[in-house]
Amino acid sequence: MTETANVKVRGLTRAFDDKTVIDGLDLTLRGGEFVALLGHSGCGKSTLLKILAGLDDETEGEVSVPERRSVAFQSPRLMPWLRVWRNVVLGLPGSPDRALAERYLAEVGIEEYAGRWPKTLSGGQAQRVSLARALVREPELLLLDEPFGALDALTRGRAQRLVADLWQRHGCSVLLVTHDVEEALLLADRVLVMDDGRIAYEAEVGLERPRDLGSPDFVRLRGELLHRLGVHDASAHPLEEAPA
Ligand SMILES: Nc1ncnc2c1ncn2[C@@H]1O[C@H](COP(=O)(O)OP(=O)(O)OP(=O)(O)O)[C@@H](O)[C@H]1O
Numbered sequence: 001m002t003e004t005a006n007v008k009v010r011g012l013t014r015a016f017d018d019k020t021v022i023d024g025l026d027l028t029l030r031g032g033e034f035v036a037l038l039g040h041s042g043c044g045k046s047t048l049l050k051i052l053a054g055l056d057d058e059t060e061g062e063v064s065v066p067e068r069r070s071v072a073f074q075s076p077r078l079m080p081w082l083r084v085w086r087n088v089v090l091g092l093p094g095s096p097d098r099a100l101a102e103r104y105l106a107e108v109g110i111e112e113y114a115g116r117w118p119k120t121l122s123g124g125q126a127q128r129v130s131l132a133r134a135l136v137r138e139p140e141l142l143l144l145d146e147p148f149g150a151l152d153a154l155t156r157g158r159a160q161r162l163v164a165d166l167w168q169r170h171g172c173s174v175l176l177v178t179h180d181v182e183e184a185l186l187l188a189d190r191v192l193v194m195d196d197g198r199i200a201y202e203a204e205v206g207l208e209r210p211r212d213l214g215s216p217d218f219v220r221l222r223g224e225l226l227h228r229l230g231v232h233d234a235s236a237h238p239l240e241e242a243p244a
Pocket residue numbers: 016021039040041042043044045046047048
């Protein structure tokens with residue numbers, strides 16, 4: 001784990017046609033820091049993550065990120081024609097190494113699924129494969145875009161605890177995009193709120209782990225963040241768009 005900044009973004013701007021989505025954004029992540037990013041739907045969170053992942057470079061401004069970085073999305077994006085273990089080591093140099101894949105599948109608790117086809121997995125299992133694929137690169141920076149968004153509540157809780165464990169074991173920095181204020185406060189050292197193309201607000205969490213949703217400090221921080229987000233009716237996923 002490094003103590004120095006491992007992400008440094010200054011004056012980042014990204015526009016699509018005439019619409020400026022990111023507008024002079026500054027962001028710093030310390031080595032080993034877990035940061036959650038909240039913000040209303042369409043405010044540019046995924047766009048920022050893609051830029052940090054190196055998937056979008058049509059930008060202005062300064063972006064400094066470590067070479068070793070991985071990204072996991074809400075949808076696991078597994079290749080259906082490759083067995084689970086081959087998905088884990090896909091894209092790594094050299095010939096596919098099953099023992100290596102199995103080591104990381106064991107880390108996420110599904111070593112026994114190495115030889116299965118992706119279509120035989122549940123959503124939660126597929127998401128674990130996606131995490132194993134991100135971790136096999138031993139990233140210094142792990143970018144997570146709503147990785148638990150499609151999971152049921154129970155699986156989601158397990159996946160959150162798994163990510164907390166993996167983060168503590170690997171010591172990488174994490175940037176987690178989420179719609180869920182409680183998830184952000186359960187996991188992160190610092191919670192950022194994005195608005196108008198920038199980081200509009202940040203809160204240091206400073207609570208001991210594992211965190212207690214009912215503790216007065218947790219409830220206070222949750223209230224502050226919801227207030228910042230302009231959410232007064234605190235439902236489980238307050239930032240998601242209402243169904244049409
Ligand atoms: N490739 C693209 N071409 C044109 N517009 C885009 C493109 N990618 C993103 N946008 C626009 O940029 C804005 C921000 O999108 P982005 O997906 O980053 O938001 P978000 O905060 O991640 O939203 P959500 O929480 O709903 O996932 C949206 O208005 C979106 O339509």
